[in-house]
Amino acid sequence: MLAPAVAAQHPAMPTDLMPPRVSSKPLLAGLLAALLAGCASVPPPAPGVTPQASAQALVRRSLFDRGLQRFITLQMNAPQPADQAWTLQRLSLAALYFHPALRVDRAGVQLAEADLQIAKQWPNPSLQLGLKYGSAAALMAPSPWTVGAAIGLLLESHAQRQAQAAQAAAGVRAARLLLRGASWPVRSRVQQTYVALWAAQQQAQLQQQVLDVALELQGRTAARAQGGWDSPLAAALAQAAAQTAALQRSRDLGLEQVAHAALAAALGVPDAALRAVHIDFSALDAAPPQPGAARLTQLRGIALAHRDDVRAAWQQEQAAQAALQLAQALRDGGPPMIAPGAERDQGVNRLTLGARVPLPLFNQHQGQIAAARARLARARAVLQQVQGQVLERIEQAEAALQAAQDETRRADSLRAANLELLQADEAARHQGLIGPVQVLQAKLRALATEHAALQARTAQWQALGALQAALQHELKPPHAQMRKAAAPAAAPLAPQPKTSPHLSAVAWHSQFSEAR
Numbered sequence: 001m002l003a004p005a006v007a008a009q010h011p012a013m014p015t016d017l018m019p020p021r022v023s024s025k026p027l028l029a030g031l032l033a034a035l036l037a038g039c040a041s042v043p044p045p046a047p048g049v050t051p052q053a054s055a056q057a058l059v060r061r062s063l064f065d066r067g068l069q070r071f072i073t074l075q076m077n078a079p080q081p082a083d084q085a086w087t088l089q090r091l092s093l094a095a096l097y098f099h100p101a102l103r104v105d106r107a108g109v110q111l112a113e114a115d116l117q118i119a120k121q122w123p124n125p126s127l128q129l130g131l132k133y134g135s136a137a138a139l140m141a142p143s144p145w146t147v148g149a150a151i152g153l154l155l156e157s158h159a160q161r162q163a164q165a166a167q168a169a170a171g172v173r174a175a176r177l178l179l180r181g182a183s184w185p186v187r188s189r190v191q192q193t194y195v196a197l198w199a200a201q202q203q204a205q206l207q208q209q210v211l212d213v214a215l216e217l218q219g220r221t222a223a224r225a226q227g228g229w230d231s232p233l234a235a236a237l238a239q240a241a242a243q244t245a246a247l248q249r250s251r252d253l254g255l256e257q258v259a260h261a262a263l264a265a266a267l268g269v270p271d272a273a274l275r276a277v278h279i280d281f282s283a284l285d286a287a288p289p290q291p292g293a294a295r296l297t298q299l300r301g302i303a304l305a306h307r308d309d310v311r312a313a314w315q316q317e318q319a320a321q322a323a324l325q326l327a328q329a330l331r332d333g334g335p336p337m338i339a340p341g342a343e344r345d346q347g348v349n350r351l352t353l354g355a356r357v358p359l360p361l362f363n364q365h366q367g368q369i370a371a372a373r374a375r376l377a378r379a380r381a382v383l384q385q386v387q388g389q390v391l392e393r394i395e396q397a398e399a400a401l402q403a404a405q406d407e408t409r410r411a412d413s414l415r416a417a418n419l420e421l422l423q424a425d426e427a428a429r430h431q432g433l434i435g436p437v438q439v440l441q442a443k444l445r446a447l448a449t450e451h452a453a454l455q456a457r458t459a460q461w462q463a464l465g466a467l468q469a470a471l472q473h474e475l476k477p478p479h480a481q482m483r484k485a486a487a488p489a490a491a492p493l494a495p496q497p498k499t500s501p502h503l504s505a506v507a508w509h510s511q512f513s514e515a516r
Contacts (some may be wrong), residue, residue: 045471061269063277071097085280090193091267094182095190098268105179112168114176119168120163126152128339134346142347147195150354157335162300163326170319174312181308181472185267188469192462193263199283199458202254206289206454208445215243218441223275224437287477288457288464290405301393303471313383320379322418324372331365334356397467404460413451418446 066081072093073080080090096102132146219236247284264274291299304310339354425442428434468475 001034014060015173036186051146061098062273063267063269068094070096087230087280088283090189091194091263091279093191094269095178095186097209099186099266100268101186102179102182105182106173109172109175109179112172112304116165116168116172119164122273123154123156127155128152128341130343143344144346146343146345147353148341148343149343150339150352150379152337152339152356154337155335157329159329160326160335163322163410167319167322170322172313174319175310184308184472188465189266189463190263191468193259193266194279194281195284195461195465196460197256197259197263197279198284199454200259201281202454203451204249204252204256206447207245207252207449210444211242211245212244212250213443214238217437217444218242221439226325253510263367284333284461288460291475296398299471299473300391303394303473304390307390307472309386310390313386317376317379317383320372320376324369324376327365327368327372331360331369333360334363393470394467397463397470401460401463401467404456404463408453408456408460410455411449415446415449415453418442418449422446489512 057078069080072090075093128150130148134144218238221230222235225232225235264271337356341352343350343352422442425439427433427438429439464475
């Protein structure tokens with residue numbers, strides 16, 4: 001207290017004229033306690049990650065991981081034995097569990113949710129402290145000091161807070177849609193590499209048969225040339241064909257290794273982890289589904305309006321619209337501020353109320369409003385661009401699937417014709433009409449058509465996967481469609497399980513993300 005000291009220096013001042021000595025310490029202490037009460041505890045920082053530790057965790061990934069097994073059991077709603085073969089469905093789930101792209105998108109959702117939390121929270125008050133000294137009034141006043149404190153409160157309008165929350169909420173919805181849509185490229189890549197590995201293995205087996213037939217044909221042609229039944233040129237050509245078949249067999253084995261590594265990369269695991277399990281390719285035994293034109297037209301319309309990336313672009317357009325409303329709400333200069341407080345002015349206690357009102361004299365937020373309008377126009381253009389890209393992908397996938405189907409039909413027809421010729425040659429050989437050389441040549445022609453049919457079937461499966469990713473809709477195999485068509489009209493249809501669920505059907509749990 002400064003007032004007693006000043007009174008002692010001026011004994012002539014009547015004590016009844018002195019103002020009551022009301023202490024300002026309880027008031028300041030109360031303000032400080034109110035501020036400290038709103039302080040939240042700071043969570044401990046997350047443990048750091050080094051490149052070395054991350055690399056070690058990556059190379060130690062395994063398809064026998066307990067977290068992965070629990071995750072697959074949850075999605076399949078059935079226990080999964082550790083030694084069970086890995087189908088396309090289980091491989092797709094492993095990719096959803098391990099793939100880093102989905103973890104990045106999940107972090108994007110968390111960031112958008114944090115932005116929404118920021119938009120909804122109230123701004124913190126500010127503590128304003130003041131201290132003044134009046135030397136001219138020191139002889140007359142009880143104290144030459146003026147001490148004050150005030151709490152600054154930012155008064156945001158309802159329109160501003162509503163626009164901020166709408167912008168952040170649209171961002172959250174867009175991030176979640178992008179996360180759901182991110183599963184389709186991952187799943188499509190798994191299917192493409194799965195089909196490629198199957199095709200590489202089938203091609204290696206076919207080429208081994210070609211090599212066996214070519215070697216047998218080389219031996220018989222050489223023997224015929226030595227006996228004078230054939231020319232040396234024919235023997236040399238047969239030898240060159242056998243060498244070419246051997247080189248192609250070596251190349252096919254290398255392509256099989258590359259395809260195996262590509263499938264492991266699509267899953268997000270090392271190649272050694274994939275080689276430790278058995279892959280089941282029985283899903284490719286049946287013919288790929290062939291959707292009709294009417295069904296494709298319907299699915300195309302649905303995709304153009306309801307694909308996840310289209311809806312995400314629309315949510316981003318909604319966020320840009322909310323940003324424009326926010327910029328328009330701030331055209332008057334921004335929210336004002338009031339500062340209620342108290343001060344002790346030269347021995348006198350006073351209550352104060354200050355205000356700070358922005359004055360939009362030099363600008364009325366025209367630049368921010370123009371920028372928000374430009375971002376809104378860009379968001380609308382991006383929406384149209386995304387829809388155009390979706391239509392392009394769908395039409396290209398439809399054309400590729402149609403071409404692959406036509407090629408498969410022609411290859412199957414040619415293969416059937418060559419098999420009939422081979423059977424006729426074998427029958428003629430049993431009758432003694434032709435020799436074994438003609439039969440071996442017929443086998444080579446049949447194997448060549450088998451190779452063409454394999455390439456056509458591979459292209460058909462890959463085009464189907466690209467079309468499913470473009471439509472973001474799974475096309476059922478023919479047997480599922482036949483069962484659906486044969487069901488009674490009055491009986492309710494049982495829900496068909498998805499053969500390879502995408503992210504919208506995946507139940508994520510914190511234990512899985514922590515385990516990774």
